[in-house]
Amino acid sequence: MPPEPRxxxxxxxxxxxxxxxxxxxxxxxxxxxxxxxxxLDLEDELLAISERVDLVEFAEATSRRSSGPFDVLFVEGxxxxxxxxxxxxxxxxxxxxxxxxxxxxxxxxxxxxxNWFDHDEIRAAIYPEPAxxxxxxxxxxxxxxxxxxxxxRGCPISPAQLRxxxxxxxxxRRPQLPDEAVCIECKRRGVVCVAVARGIACLGPVTRTxxxxxxxxxxxxxxGCFGPRESANTVALAEWLSDGRSASDVGRLFSGFTAWxxxxxxxxxxxxxxxxxxRQPPEPGDA
Amino acid sequence: xxxxxxxFLPRAxxxxxxxxxxADGRRVIGPTVVDDAIVYDQLTSPADLPVGWTADSAPATYxxxxxxxxxxxxxAVGVTSWKRFNHPPIxxxxxxxxxxxxxxxxxxxxxxxxxxxxGVRACELAALTIQNRAMRAGPLGDADHAARDEAALVVAxxxxxxxxxxxxxxxxxxxxxxxxxDIVLSELDDGFVVRTSSESGARLVDGLDLQPAESPxxxxxxxxxxAVRESxxxxxxxxxxxxxxxxALDHPRWAxxxxxxxxxxxCTLVCPxxxxxxVSVASDLTGTEATTERAWDxxxxxxxxxxxxxANFRPRVRDRYxxxxxxxxxxxxxxxxxxxxxxxxxxxxxxxxxxxVREELLAIAPAGAPSGPIPWPPSPLAGRAPAPLAVVAPxxxxxxxxxxxxxxxxxxxxxxxxTTDPTLLAARPGQFVMVELPGFAVPPVSISRMxxxxxxxxxxxxxxATAALTSxxxxxxxxxxxxxxxxxxxxxxxxxxxxxxxxxxxLAPLRPLIDAILADRPRFGAVRIYLGARxxxxxxxxxxxxxxAGRADVEVAxxxxxxxxxxxxxxxxxxxxxxxxxxxxxxxxxxMCGPERMMxxxxxxxxxxxxxxxxxxxxxxxxxxxxxxxxxxxQLGPFFVCRDGPVFSLAELGTAFxxxxx
Numbered sequence: 001m002p003p004e005p006r007x008x009x010x011x012x013x014x015x016x017x018x019x020x021x022x023x024x025x026x027x028x029x030x031x032x033x034x035x036x037x038x039x040l041d042l043e044d045e046l047l048a049i050s051e052r053v054d055l056v057e058f059a060e061a062t063s064r065r066s067s068g069p070f071d072v073l074f075v076e077g078x079x080x081x082x083x084x085x086x087x088x089x090x091x092x093x094x095x096x097x098x099x100x101x102x103x104x105x106x107x108x109x110x111x112x113x114x115n116w117f118d119h120d121e122i123r124a125a126i127y128p129e130p131a132x133x134x135x136x137x138x139x140x141x142x143x144x145x146x147x148x149x150x151x152x153r154g155c156p157i158s159p160a161q162l163r164x165x166x167x168x169x170x171x172x173r174r175p176q177l178p179d180e181a182v183c184i185e186c187k188r189r190g191v192v193c194v195a196v197a198r199g200i201a202c203l204g205p206v207t208r209t210x211x212x213x214x215x216x217x218x219x220x221x222x223x224g225c226f227g228p229r230e231s232a233n234t235v236a237l238a239e240w241l242s243d244g245r246s247a248s249d250v251g252r253l254f255s256g257f258t259a260w261x262x263x264x265x266x267x268x269x270x271x272x273x274x275x276x277x278x279r280q281p282p283e284p285g286d287a
Numbered sequence: 288x289x290x291x292x293x294x295f296l297p298r299a300x301x302x303x304x305x306x307x308x309x310a311d312g313r314r315v316i317g318p319t320v321v322d323d324a325i326v327y328d329q330l331t332s333p334a335d336l337p338v339g340w341t342a343d344s345a346p347a348t349y350x351x352x353x354x355x356x357x358x359x360x361x362x363a364v365g366v367t368s369w370k371r372f373n374h375p376p377i378x379x380x381x382x383x384x385x386x387x388x389x390x391x392x393x394x395x396x397x398x399x400x401x402x403x404x405x406g407v408r409a410c411e412l413a414a415l416t417i418q419n420r421a422m423r424a425g426p427l428g429d430a431d432h433a434a435r436d437e438a439a440l441v442v443a444x445x446x447x448x449x450x451x452x453x454x455x456x457x458x459x460x461x462x463x464x465x466x467x468x469d470i471v472l473s474e475l476d477d478g479f480v481v482r483t484s485s486e487s488g489a490r491l492v493d494g495l496d497l498q499p500a501e502s503p504x505x506x507x508x509x510x511x512x513x514a515v516r517e518s519x520x521x522x523x524x525x526x527x528x529x530x531x532x533x534x535a536l537d538h539p540r541w542a543x544x545x546x547x548x549x550x551x552x553x554c555t556l557v558c559p560x561x562x563x564x565x566v567s568v569a570s571d572l573t574g575t576e577a578t579t580e581r582a583w584d585x586x587x588x589x590x591x592x593x594x595x596x597x598a599n600f601r602p603r604v605r606d607r608y609x610x611x612x613x614x615x616x617x618x619x620x621x622x623x624x625x626x627x628x629x630x631x632x633x634x635x636x637x638x639x640x641x642x643x644v645r646e647e648l649l650a651i652a653p654a655g656a657p658s659g660p661i662p663w664p665p666s667p668l669a670g671r672a673p674a675p676l677a678v679v680a681p682x683x684x685x686x687x688x689x690x691x692x693x694x695x696x697x698x699x700x701x702x703x704x705x706t707t708d709p710t711l712l713a714a715r716p717g718q719f720v721m722v723e724l725p726g727f728a729v730p731p732v733s734i735s736r737m738x739x740x741x742x743x744x745x746x747x748x749x750x751x752a753t754a755a756l757t758s759x760x761x762x763x764x765x766x767x768x769x770x771x772x773x774x775x776x777x778x779x780x781x782x783x784x785x786x787x788x789x790x791x792x793x794l795a796p797l798r799p800l801i802d803a804i805l806a807d808r809p810r811f812g813a814v815r816i817y818l819g820a821r822x823x824x825x826x827x828x829x830x831x832x833x834x835x836a837g838r839a840d841v842e843v844a845x846x847x848x849x850x851x852x853x854x855x856x857x858x859x860x861x862x863x864x865x866x867x868x869x870x871x872x873x874x875x876x877x878x879m880c881g882p883e884r885m886m887x888x889x890x891x892x893x894x895x896x897x898x899x900x901x902x903x904x905x906x907x908x909x910x911x912x913x914x915x916x917x918x919x920x921x922q923l924g925p926f927f928v929c930r931d932g933p934v935f936s937l938a939e940l941g942t943a944f945x946x947x948x949x
Binding site for chain 2: 045048049051052164173178180181184187193196198202205219236237240
């Protein structure tokens with residue numbers, strides 16, 4: 001499928017003459033709203049934030065609406081329909097800095113697993129009247145459609161990272177959003193490595209930090225919701241995980257919320273694609 | 288040294304040791320079972336110890352196993368290392384306040400609880416000493432680390448068992464405890480042979496009023512540690528290893544191991560000696576209150592090698608693995624007079640893909656491999672430990688005021704800072720300061736002029752912190768820490784010709800050198816200054832340089848990469864100004880600063896002109912975060928640029944200068 005045309009970034013300030021506060025909007029596409037609600041999780045600081053920024057569009061919190069212009073627009077969700085593709089292009093044109101938030105917007109999200117399968121077949125498998133469902137063949141990250149100026153990863157995003165982003169925004173400094181492995185956060189916290197001590201499959205070594213190493217701290221392996229880190233050596237990790245696991249089990253480990261991001265995507269491909277209905281005709285006896 | 292007097296503490300009375308430590312006002316940190324692993328944590332009684340447990344480790348594997356015995360220290364080393372307590376993962380550094388033009392920054396003073404480290408192994412004792420030396424080797428030392436180290440009483444336990452990952456015998460650190468602890472225990476089935484190794488240890492043990500150990504008990508203790516030595520063998524031949532590694536910087540195995548390596552940093556974080564950290568900034572929404580803190584970091588992360596302008600010294604994983612291994616086993620000797628590895632084996636067990644450092648060493652630098660040619664000469668420190676600093680004080684932050692300022696170019700501003708601080712006023716040419724505006728990153732900035740009433744900083748806006756600094760107004764305050772680093776060796780040029788080469792903003796650190804030379808002009812021969820800039824508009828200190836050019840006793844030549852309509856001078860790269868020079872290089876001392884590529888080209892030209900490499904001096908920019916050699920960011924081969932430089936001679940750097948991936 002050819003990529004949609006990219007819309008150039010409209011880099012200009014939308015601050016009105018009367019207010020020095022940046023005009024901020026939060027919008028969503030194909031997603032669950034969890035990331036934008038993270039802003040409301042900054043309970044103690046909401047008041048201070050609202051004094052420093054002008055929140056002109058945030059359907060989850062205010063009935064006040066705006067179609068732009070925006071100094072900063074936080075975009076949640078993947079682009080999954082033709083209508084969304086048009087809308088993101090329009091928003092880009094009225095936005096100075098467009099920031100994608102969460103696994104759906106930055107990586108396509110869990111719904112991007114459908115990208116591996118036949119669109120009609122997968123629609124028919126879920127909806128009784130697929131003809132009424134108007135969706136694109138693929139659910140894709142916002143950056144596939146328009147230029148993106150920054151991103152906050154995660155499913156959902158981290159409140160600490162959102163706070164850091166907002167503070168950096170109003171202070172005029174660069175937000176500190178580390179791009180290294182989850183392992184570093186795990187070790188700082190003193191969490192015993194679940195991979196080494198319990199043999200649990202963990203994507204921590206190839207996943208970007210920022211979550212606070214939540215899953216390993218609760219005895220689970222990281223499932224990569226922040227997506228690939230810098231220098232993600234998925235080939236070596238997948239090879240190591242292949243000891244005692246089938247190829248499809250290894251592929252399944254990478255087939256989560258950020259499956260569509262490289263190099264997770266290539267690793268899934270190398271292991272036979274994500275679990276689900278195959279494009280090939282079903283084996284005899286399959287339902 | 289450990290005393291020969293041995294006493295015996297029956298197993299059932301171990302709680303008396305806990306009580307004595309508590310009575311001494313100490314929290315006890317020791318081994319305990321958490322999440323299927325033996326970790327070090329705060330203990331309240333012997334019941335918290337991992338009685339009846341051991342752990343099997345192998346590459347990428349660690350499994351707890353019941354022993355069926357009631358021994359408490361029947362394992363090799365804990366998952367955690369003691370650095371969690373001596374060098375915690377996160378340490379606050381400064382508190383700052385910026386209110387309009389007013390700025391105040393102060394060090395956060397260390398809070399070091401009185402502790403007892405119970406169950407420290409021989410290899411871990413060595414690690415405590417090694418890390419202590421690293422954190423005190425800078426010009427100032429690390430106050431937090433020093434305070435914690437001094438507040439800890441060390442109760443060592445000699446090993447009665449070894450893991451498959453142990454290799455202390457090769458590294459010469461164990462398994463016998465020969466010193467460095469306060470109290471030394473050897474665990475037998477029925478109790479502990481107790482020896483002491485310091486006055487405070489002896490005082491504490493005297494208070495327990497124990498019976499002397501009998502010789503069968505001390506014999507059994509000696510026999511079990513001898514059996515541990517026997518079972519480990521000598522897996523890594525270390526004789527000549529630092530030299531062999533230094534000669535193997537281009538070994539193909541670095542690329543091969545990088546294919547397996549996840550660069551996840553686990554090896555460095557579990558390592559009991561790795562000490563590298565990164566500094567981060569936090570501020571409130573109003574931007575008034577801000578703090579900085581340092582957190583464990585690792586040379587395996589891409590961000591660790593990042594410098595201004597999105598450049599990176601170690602973009603490839605093979606560079607990062609080489610950095611780690613050569614530092615640990617080779618350049619650590621240059622810097623701290625010992626190996627950086629103690630053979631505890633944690634990096635082997637906790638590597639998620641089972642890379643075994645013993646195997647890599649045998650592949651890259653096996654016994655008998657060539658130990659030359661060496662890429663850089665041995666550092667003056669090689670083979671001897673630096674003298675420990677007597678006093679380690681928290682860093683001083685001095686608030687200074689912008690007395691005047693001037694735009695040099697579209698993006699470069701000189702701030703004339705006023706201060707009466709005697710330390711800052713004693714800065715030498717070539718030194719730098721760490722510059723802090725609360726809420727922003729803290730960059731190192733070279734001093735561009737010393738004055739009786741203060742100093743100048745010439746700053747180019749390349750990111751948010753430098754943008755904020757270059758937009759300060761007269762009267763605004765900022766906070767400085769310094770002066771830091773080794774400056775230009777001006778006396779080395781007495782009686783000789785002087786050649787100065789500057790590229791762009793590189794003229795800033797050279798300006799105090801030019802000032803010093805002119806102030807003492809008769810002591811020098813000919814003085815030649817070659818200036819390069821990207822364009823005529825990017826030239827620094829234009830009127831001043833024009834005035835210099837007018838002097839009879841100084842020669843000034845300029846060139847720009849790209850000319851503009853107003854430019855009548857030469858166009859090209861700076862080496863074109865002197866590559867056909869007729870002067871005698873053997874009589875000259877050269878000083879240069881500019882983009883690394885420019886300095887490499889100049890170095891080549893100098894060599895052709897006969898300038899000796901030990902008479903060619905340059906200043907390096909690196910990612911300097913702590914300024915005193917304890918964060919690890921600015922390491923270049925055997926050097927920390929902030930501590931050993933930033934000024935180096937070409938001879939000192941050898942081929943470390945300009946080598947890819949160092």
